[in-house]
Amino acid sequence: MVDRCGNIFAMPLEAPGPEEFFEDLLVDPSSGVRVERIISHGHSTGDGEWLCQAEAEWVVLVQGAATLVFEDTGEQVDLGAGDWIYIAPLRRHRVVSTSVEPPCVWLAVHGVGRGS
Numbered sequence: 001m002v003d004r005c006g007n008i009f010a011m012p013l014e015a016p017g018p019e020e021f022f023e024d025l026l027v028d029p030s031s032g033v034r035v036e037r038i039i040s041h042g043h044s045t046g047d048g049e050w051l052c053q054a055e056a057e058w059v060v061l062v063q064g065a066a067t068l069v070f071e072d073t074g075e076q077v078d079l080g081a082g083d084w085i086y087i088a089p090l091r092r093h094r095v096v097s098t099s100v101e102p103p104c105v106w107l108a109v110h111g112v113g114r115g116s
Contacts, residue, residue, distance in 0.1 A: 008037060008062055008105060025107075032111040040066070041103035045094040052092045055111045060084040064104030067096040 004025075012021055020043050026035040032055070045051060050071055061079045068085070069076045071092035077085060087093060098104040 008107065011039070011103075034110040036108045036110065038106040038108060039103055040064070040095070040098035040106065042100040043098050044096055050092040050094055052090055053087070053110065054089055056089050057087045058084065058109040059087065060107050062105040062107055064099040064102050066098045066104050066106075069094050069096050 006025070012023070021037075021039040023037045024034060025037055026033070028034070061081060061083050063081050065081075066079045067076060068079065071094075076096065079085065
């Protein structure tokens with residue numbers, strides 16, 4: 001029996017809209033791992049703002065194009081469909097840009113690689 005299933009490309013009724021769409025696909029309290037789908041369309045992190053998670057994050061861009069930048073090195077990373085990146089805990093970064101057409105579909109795995 002299937003507990004839950006879906007399609008990573010299915011657009012929810014709420015998206016696209018003015019805000020990014022976030023959806024937990026899997027939350028495993030025993031391991032602390034959370035898998036999240038994010039849909040972005042022309043979004044970026046606000047000027048002067050930095051994203052910083054306490055947990056490690058492994059992200060794959062399933063669809064679209066995006067650019068990230070890291071505060072500590074100034075390194076800019078361009079991502080296309082199929083590209084993935086590992087972001088260490090507490091590493092400050094920004095989303096510089098995300099494509100509109102097609103919208104970005106991200107799959108983020110949070111809580112991987114803790115303490116490494």
